[in-house]
Amino acid sequence: MTPSFEIPCVILCGGKSRRMGEDKSLLPFDSSTSLTQYQYDRLKPYFKNIYLSSKNDKFDFLDKSSNCLILDKGEVYSPIIALQTILQTLKDEKVFIITVDTPLVSIESISSLINESNNFDICVAQTLRTHNLCGxxxxxxxxxxxxxxxxxxxxxxxxxxxxxxxxxxxxxxxEFINLNNKDEYNKAIDIINNTK
Structure with a gap:
């Protein structure tokens, strides 16, 4: 049975991508034209609503009438500003946050994070390090x-x-690899190809 999460999902796509050298949210990934579209298409079936958080509208695959873009205000690039904008914009009490550059996080892990979040203000993933923006x-x-x-x-x-x-x-x-540079990007593509 397909899980259907009662909270919305927001994909963070507004970073500067300094280490990648180009906007990683627009890099092609798997069979999708962009990493953003890949994340959006794979997560959309599981959530009641899905949104993209960004500084500007740079996504050509979005239906402009869908109202699923949450734009940060101001010039400062900051995940805290993105979180403030998201929590102020959405009416829901809780939201699942994931970054555009973590395309390998499984639906099972997302389900665990949502299920374990009941008595907490924040519930985030941890492996060898804490994944601050996955939860x-x-x-x-x-x-x-x-x-x-x-x-x-x-x-x-x-x-x-x-x-x-x-x-x-x-x-x-x-599973929680961040695609911050070309090596990590290529590693993630290899992992995806090897699971087909």
């Missing part, structure tokens, strides 16, 4: 986020430490 975030975080931005603090780790956070452990580090 469930609730509106309860907004007061901390607003205070952080007033004090010019943009570290997601700070948000996790100062809220009721659950760190959920997973064994497979490759």
């Amino acid at each position: 469930v975030f609730s509106k309860n975080n907004l007061s901390t986020i607003n205070k952080m931005l007033e004090e010019d603090i943009h570290k997601v780790g700070y948000l996790l430490k100062n809220n009721n956070t659950k760190y959920l452990n997973f064994d497979n580090d490759d």
